[in-house]
Amino acid sequence: MRKILLCALLILPSHGFAKSVDKSLYEGLSKVMKLKNEKNIVEAVSKILAIDENDVKALNSLAVFYYEAKKYNMAKLVLDRGIKAHPNNQDFKNNLALVYFAKEEKRKALVSLKEAATGAKSDSEANLNLTSIYVEHRDYEKALGPLSKIYSKIKSKLKTKSRAAVALTNNYAVSQVGTKDYASAEKTFKSAQEAGVRDTNLLYNYAVFMVNQGKNKEDAYKVISRLKFLTEDQKLLRKVELLEKTLDNKK
Amino acid sequence: MVGKILKYLVIAFFFSSLLSTSAYAKRKKTVGDILRKIEKVKIKKKKTFLPESSKYLAPKGKVNLRSVKPPASNRFYYDEGTSEQELEKITDEQINHLYGMTQKFSKSKRRGELWVRLAELYVDKAKLIELRLQTDYDNKLKLKSEGKIKSVPKLNLKPAEAYNKKSIQLYEYFVRDFPKDPKMDQALFFLGYNYFEIGKKKAGTKKYEQLTKRFPKSPYVDESNFALGEYYFEREKWKSAKKHYDQISKNKRSRLYSFALYKTAWCKYKTGRTKSGLKDLERVIYEGRKAKGGSGAGGKVSQIRLASEAAKDIVVFYPEVYKAQNARSYFTRVLGEKSTDKMLGKLAFYYVDKGNKSSAKYIFKQLISADPFSVKAYEYQHEIVKMYQAAGNQKVFKKELFAWIEDYGPGSLWRKENKSKKKLIADSDKLIESTLRNYILQLHQTAQNSRAKYSQKLAKDGYDMYFSSIKDKTHADQMNFFNGELLFDMQDYVGAAKSYNKVVATGNKKGKYYNQSLLNSVLSLEKKIPSASEVQKIVGKSKEPVPFTTNLKSFEKATLKYLSENDKGGDTVAIRYRLGSLYYYFRQYDKALPTLNKIIKDNPKDKHAQYSVNQILDIYNKKEDFVGLSSVSNQLLKVPGLSKAAVAKITKVKGDADYQVTEKAIAGKDPLAAADELMKFIQKNPKSNHLTLSKFNAAVNYEKAGKMNKAIGLYNDVMNSRVSAAKDKDLKKKARKFLAFLYERTGQYAKAAGMFEGFAKKFPKDPDSTSYHFNAAVIYNALDFYTSSIRNYTIFQKRSKGSERNDVNYTIAKMWDRRKKYPSKAIAYYDKFLKGPTKNPASRIEAAYSIARIHDKLRRKSLSEKWYKKVIYRQKKAGVGASYAAEAKFKLIERNDFKAFKNIKIPANSAKMAGAVQKKLGLLNKLQEKLKLVVAYDDAYQIVAALALQGEAQNHMADSIYRAPIPRSLKGEQVKQYKAGIDKLAKPFKDQALVSLDASIKKAYDLQVYDKNVLKALSLRDKIKPQPMVNEMKVLKSLWLSRAGI
Known part of the structure; x- marks a missing residue:
């Protein structure tokens, strides 16, 4: 197959020129990204790429837009281009992994995600996603290391109710439970609670932990009570009620 | 891409390099190409007519001497040297006197005698008037023939006839009143005579007949016979005339004897009895000689004069009777030795007139040998020369001419003998010169008319002889000029120029031939100017001034001389241009520029001004001095009066020059600076022919500099421009091509796909069109524009071969597979792919697996299992x-x-x-x-x-x-x-x-x-074995996109 020439075009035509993209262009791009209008986004991206055709932010934003618009092939096309220009860029690889996940190509997704995480900052999206997968598949041992590092960095963001921070804290706590480090788990759950996290899944997990490992029933009831107040998910509510019964039955 | 940019920068450089090379063939037009289209100037040499041959050379035809008549008889009534005027005066006095007497004695018995005497005087008076009128008439005729008077003379004898009539009146009175008077015979004679004179021939004849009948012994019978003889003689009735003359010549004592004999000789001559006539003439001469020795005329007609006339007439009669070789002895015998040479001379001239060249030459040569150092000898030889020249016998003529020049010219014995006769020598030199000159010019004329090489050679020899033998410079200009003309015609241009230059060298600017020689010298040397290919050989690839060849130096010298004296007008512009263009061709730009500039300044509307413009511009172009070219273009545009074509060309060249300046300016600059420079050019030259190229190159440089949006804008300009030149069309095409990639590079994938497909459709024969369909297909596929993608893939597939063609089936299958709604189409394309070749065996396994998966999903158990088994089988076989x-x-x-x-x-x-x-x-x-x-x-x-x-x-x-x-x-x-x-x-x-x-x-x-x-x-x-707690716990498994700070 005569492979598309596009990849070949990604070669930098000249390395001798400093490419300075004006900050305002990024700001413009940032604005239009929120509007999710393809025409505007492409226009904003093209302005940046016209200056630096391998600009990471522009290419990634374009890929993110296409990903979110479920145009996964387009997202992949752009990400492939980004990776070709920036082989060590974890953002592109992380997003490419997500594209693969969306296309139900898990094998490729995991490969890409692992590549994205390799050498990446501990709190990178790739690590976040990877630990999420580890935790989902109860590979707590692998998850714990990165999670502890990420957690130390994002703990402070819990107050902002950052979804990533909440998810990471939750998964970190679950991993601690999975590795039977209950003391740490309790601390983790507690910090989330203290930060005012209202995520029902995290609260449920905390409730499960308190019911099974908690030393203070009152605290457990508090969590259950809060959970019952926050959730409108009947299925979850029933589970919570079962927990409450277990707690009731506990000496 | 880099490669492609370089390619087009190379193209751009190529355009510029064309301007600095000398090879132009089959290349796109450049400044140089435009300028090099230089029209050759042809300065046409004017034809100069040779001067007409002088009167000496007027060809003489044979003269019909039979038509020669003797002089009118009335001339013979008076001796040679007699004054008619005096006679008429005396006659008038006598008439007056007698007329008075007739009046006084009108009733006298002797009045008849007075009448007769007065009537005689009237006759004399009439004769004198007639003679005078006749002489006057003859003189006027001569003047007319010589062109000295315009009006045709008329002979009006009425004044004389008036006296004849008066005489008739008196004689008639006399015959009436005195019928028996002894002077009756006289009266009848004069009546007859007068009637004849006034034209009443019958009345006159009647009176003569009355006289001869009534008075046969009257002395007036001879008179009447003579009158009747004359009457018939005048009417060329030779026999009748002779009959009356014979009546007189019977009587030797007759007053009219010699006269009658003389007229008889002529009547015989006219009737072919020349020998007898010659004898009569000899008798007349004899009688004249006798009379000269005697006491006088004795009332007879002048015998001396008659003899003198007869001696002259012998020259007419002799050639018909005797040979030239006997002439000397005959004339010595008849006329005496003293008159022999003179008469021989006349005879020789008579032979000349008669066209008897050999006899004439014989007599002339005889006379020359008789007295070789005489003036006449020189003239006789000249006559021989003229005779043969007129006759056209070139061989004899040339021989006699050379003999003449040799024997009588400078250095001859004749000349030494006559050296004291300075006028004679001068005249002879003049005559020799003029004869030789006229002869040469005549030869030249013949050569000019015939263009025959032989004739040209004869003329050339003539000129050579002239210059070697004639020292007198009076006509040197004329001869040098025409020698130049001849040599020019003979294509001896250097020789011609030398000849013309001799005229110029005299410095006689007012001379008739000076200006023309000055010009012709230039034109002759111009012929020796090497051709374009020869110039090419001489000049080669030299960029330095090349010295002129010898001929060119001569041309330059002659031309500068011409121009120094002819600043304007005529052929000056063309000649100046010729010199200027030679300077130009020989890279002598320092000389070429002022020369060509002067043409433009002085004659802006002349076509040579336009040619000069071309060359001036090309000089700067060749020097690759584009700044200078631009500057000189500006200066030229300020020259008023230049043709529209010239202005258009200058404007175009200026645009090109400015472009070249820009090209040079951007050489070595970084792409951004280069692009900005090109943009300046574009803004300054919105109508330049290089606009499209400039925009294209600016785009290329912007692209190279990473300013792709600017590049896109310019490429779009180029693509949408209306151009006609092939090179610009090519740039349009390339701009479209580059745009596709630029859109892709700037993330404008939908536009890129459209541009790829658009290009491929517009230029289906372009080698890249198939790939561009593929590119469009890939992008459309990614954009989920399935129809567009498949359309392009299909075109790509049709134009592809082998595995590449088959691989498209796999791609299309995956597309249908992805769409989920069309599983059968996906299966069909996968299946099609599996039946064709591929270089990627793993994709076969995947394709087979995909078919199995689709069937599986559709719960087609047997089909899915069948394909799962195929996957296993194929994998085992392929090893991948x-x-x-x-x-x-x-x-x-x-x-x-x-x-x-x-x-x-x-x-x-x-x-x-x-x-x-x-x-x-x-x-x-x-x-x-x-x-x-x-x-x-x-x-x-x-x-x-x-x-x-x-x-x-x-x-x-x-x-x-x-x-x-x-x-x-x-x-x-x-x-x-x-x-x-x-x-x-x-x-x-x-x-x-x-x-x-x-x-x-x-x-x-x-x-x-x-x-x-x-x-x-x-x-x-x-x-x-449930794990405590974790089996109940929920995992937050959301996947997080990296937003890279946006």
Whole structure:
């Protein structure tokens, strides 16, 4: 197959020129990204790429837009281009992994995600996603290391109710439970609670932990009570009620 | 891309380099090409007419001497030297006197005598008037023939006739009143005479006849016979005339004897009796000689004068009777030795007139040898020369001419002998010069008319002789000029120029031939100017001034001389241009520029001004001095009066020059600076021919500088421009091509796809068009523009061959597969792909697997299994695609072996229970064995899957045993024992299941396999041995996009 020439075009035509993209262009791009209008986004991206055709932010934003618009092939096309220009860029690889996940190509997704995480900052999206997968598949041992590092960095963001921070804290706590480090788990759950996290899944997990490992029933009831107040998910509510019964039955 | 940019920068450089090279053939037009189209100037040499031959050379035809008549008879009534005027005066006095007498004695008896005497005087008076009128008439005729007077003279004899009439009146009175008077014969004679004179011939004849009848012995009979003879003579009735003359010549004593004899000689001559006539003339001469020696005329007609006339007439009669060789002895005998040479001279001239050249030449030569150093000798030889020249006998003429020049010219003995006669010498030199000159000019004329080389050579020899023998410079200019003309015609241009230059060298600017020689010298040397190809050879590739050849130096010198004296007008412009262009061709630019500039300044409307413009511009162009070219273009545009074409050309060249300046300016500059420079040019020259190229190059440089938006804008300009030049059309095409890539590079994929497809459609024969369809297809595919994508893939496929063509089927199959709604189309394309060639065997396995998967999803069990088996088979054969084969194998085992195993129920019937358990156990073993085949593919995911399935099967085995119905026959403790036995039987399977599941999970963690099979294993394990808390806990498994700071 005569492979598309596009990849070949990604070669930098000249390395001798400093490419300075004006900050305002990024700001413009940032604005239009929120509007999710393809025409505007492409226009904003093209302005940046016209200056630096391998600009990471522009290419990634374009890929993110296409990903979110479920145009996964387009997202992949752009990400492939980004990776070709920036082989060590974890953002592109992380997003490419997500594209693969969306296309139900898990094998490729995991490969890409692992590549994205390799050498990446501990709190990178790739690590976040990877630990999420580890935790989902109860590979707590692998998850714990990165999670502890990420957690130390994002703990402070819990107050902002950052979804990533909440998810990471939750998964970190679950991993601690999975590795039977209950003391740490309790601390983790507690910090989330203290930060005012209202995520029902995290609260449920905390409730499960308190019911099974908690030393203070009152605290457990508090969590259950809060959970019952926050959730409108009947299925979850029933589970919570079962927990409450277990707690009731506990000496 | 870099390669492509370089390519087009090379193109741009190529355009510029054209301007600085000398090879132009078959290249696109450049400044140089435009300028080099230089029209050659042809200065046409004017034809100069040779001067007409002088009067000496007027060709003489033969003269019909038979028409010669003797002089009028009345001339012979008076002796030579007699004054007619005096006579007339005396006659008038006598008439007056007698007239008075007649009046006084009008009634006298002797009045008749007075009448007769007065009548005689009237006759004399009439004769004198007639003579005077006749002489006057003859003179006027001569003047007319010489062109000195315009009006045709008329002979009006009425004044004379008036006296004749008066005489008739008196004689008639006399005959009437005195019929018996003794002077009656006289009266009758004069009546006859007067009637003849006034034209009344009949009346006159009647009177003469009365006279001869009535008075036969009267002395007036001779007179009347003579008058009658004259009457017939005048009417060329020679015989009748002779009859009356004979009556007179019978009487030697007659007053009219010699006269009658003379007229008789002429009558004989006219009637062919020349010899006899000659004898009569000899007699007349004899009588004249006698009379000269005697006492006088004695009332006779002047015999001396008659003899003198007869001697002259002998020259006319002699040639018809005797040969030239006898002339000397004849003339000596008849006329005496003293007159011989004179008469021989006349005879020779008579021969000349008669056209008898040999006789004339004989007599002339005889006369010359008789007195070789005489003036006449020189003239006679000249006459010979003239004679033969007029006759056109060139050979003899040339010989006689050279003899003349040699014998009488400078250095001759004749000249030495006559050196004291300075006027004679001068005249002879003049005559020789003029004769030779005229002869040469005549030869030249012949050569000019005939263009024959022989004639030209004759003329050339003539000129050579002239210059070698004639020292007098009076006509040197004329001869040098015409010699130049001849040599020019003979294509001896250098010789011609030398000849013309001799005229110029005299410095006689007012001379008739000076200016023309000045010009012709230039034109002659111009002919020796080398041709364009010769110039090319001489000049070669030199960029330095090349010295002129000898001929060119001469041309330059002559031209500068001409121009110094002819600043304007005529051929000045063309000549100046010729010199200027030579300077130009020989790279002598310092000389060329002022020369060409002067043409433009002085004659802006002349075509040479335009040529000069071309060359001036090209000089700067060749010097690659584009700044200078631009500057000089500006200066030229300020010259008023230049033609529109010239202005247009200058404007165009200026635009080109400015472009070249820009090109030079950007050389070596970084692309951004270069592009900005080009933009300045574009802004300054919005109508430049290089506009498209400039925009294109600016775009290329902007692109190179990373200013792709600017590049896109300019490429769009180029693409949308209206151009006609092929090179610009090519740039348009390339701009479209580049735009496609630029859109792609700037993330404008939809536009890029459109541009790729647009280009491919517009230029289907372009070598890249097929690839561009492919590019468009790829982008459209990514954009989920399926129809557009497939349209382009299809075109690409049609134009492709082999595996590349077949691979498109795979891509299209995947597209349909992705769309999910068209599984049959996906299957059809996968199938099509599998039937064709490919260089990627793994894709075959994947394609087969995809077909199996689609069938599987559509619950087409047999078809899916068939294709799963194909996957296994093909993988085994190809050695690639193990993961697909492993998965296919796993799926076949799962749906067949595992399902068959699961389907075996353990009955409550204890008799059948063991058999069922055994059978199930057998299938479990078989399943486990088959799962080993899956593991053998060494695919991590399928290893995990196989272990998980094994765990599931073991767990199922255990559960089946546990769930087996308790035989109804068992009661109480038996049941307990039974259950213990069951547990003992089932538990190992449970334990094995836990081991398998743990192994699956552990393998998954080890191999980093995280999929549904791991989750399944975890789930099963939770059922067997739940992990505290975590099995209940929820995992937040959201995936996070990296937004890279945006």
